[in-house]
Amino acid sequence: MIRVAVNGYGNLGRGAEQAVSRNDDMELVVVFTRRDPGSVPTQGAPVAHVDDMPRWADKVDVCLNCGGSATDLDQQGPATAALFTTVDSFDTHARIPEYFASVDAAARQAGNLALISTGWDPGLFSMLRVLGEAVLPEGATTTFWGPGVSQGHSDALRRIDGVLDARQYTLPVEETLAAVRAGRQVELTTRSMHRRDCYVVAQDGADLARIEREIVEMPNYFADYDTTVTFVTAEEMAAEHSGIPHGGTVVRRGTTSEGVAASVGFDLRLGSNPEFTGSVVAAMGRAATRMAARGEAGARTVFDVTLADLSARTPEDLRAHYL
Incomplete structure (x- = not known):
């Protein structure tokens, strides 16, 4: 054992x-x-x-x-x-x-x-990105996350002074996701691929403007994304945001010879992240x-x-x- x-x-x-x-x-x-x-x-x-x-x-x-x-x-x-x-x-x-x-x-x-x-x-998706590129060396890999709750990003929100509880949802930008699935050429940037929705329960009397500013300017987590912050009550958080679902997709598109396309895909749909x-x-x-x-x-x-x-x-x- x-x-x-x-x-x-x-x-x-x-x-x-x-x-x-x-x-x-x-x-x-x-x-x-x-x-x-x-x-x-x-x-x-x-x-x-x-x-x-x-x-x-x-x-x-x-x-x-x-x-x-x-x-x-x-x-x-x-x-x-x-x-x-x-x-x-x-x-x-x-x-x-x-x-x-x-x-x-x-x-x-x-x-x-x-x-x-x-x-x-990182983890399983990392392995699939490497596998896809190894098998299809001529091509491109695209990763989309969500829709779902990010534990790490939610934890980062809860570390902010004045925050009692928080949930952060990662959401793919639907227009970009549809274009990639259809094989159309589209600009892929951090901001064009995903957005972040944050729901925050703040302490009574907390400076909401400061909390929102700290969130949207947080490096490595929110600064590079279109981020919305919504302040909710503890009761609203419990009723509407108690679950922790998530998911995502990795797609490797490439060619095996001139004009012959191939793709490798991996999807996760998680009831509990x-x-x-x-x-x-x-x-x-x-x-x-x-x-x-x-x-x-x-x-x-x-x-x-x-x-x-x-x-x-x-x-x-x-x-x-x-x-």
Whole structure:
């Protein structure tokens, strides 16, 4: 059995807990939290404070880091890589190289393996982008996200002073999406492909103009998009924005010879973004454990993961039934 720790018990942590329970070769041995451990109601796993992590170093095969990318993982990633084999879903695309470097240094020094940015984008979509380009070297890849709630962007909103709760919806620009699906030439820019809708519950007396300004000017998250901010009550948020759906599409269009077109597509339609992301992170935990068992150390990405390492099936079963 793969002994799994979940670090952080928010939406993603609970999704990872659900995923681990559905894999027969895994068991959740501990949940780490910054809160009072007695206040964290898991499905049965013991809870320990993050300060007690060193005591679990020899009792955990892989630690699934489930903090947010905006502020948590910058500290969680390197700190936990010094103790465990780790997996995370760091999703600030522009900062992945620097994050990789910081985690790589900590993991190599400790002789551990750290698999970063393993959700669905970055993650599965990243793998499909590389696969599409490898198979169709002459062509173009287009990725659309949504419609759905972005956990990372919603978390970034909730970090703003004066914000009690928030949801951020990523929405494809329908005109651009229709043009790509039809194979028409269209300008593809950050702003022309997606827009962002933010619903915010503010503290009583908070400066709404300041909050809106901080949102629309936030680098890496909202500054490059057409972004709308709508302030709602806590009751409206609970009634109308309690779900966390998401989805997206990757399309690689190219030619195999002059005038002969081909395309590769991959779609996700997710009833629960955190539960699906947790499922990806759990599968990547299996892969990371196997890679570490072979003596690999340092940071890795999904580009270093094989399907055989991801699957719970034996190589013989894969060859007999999936090849």
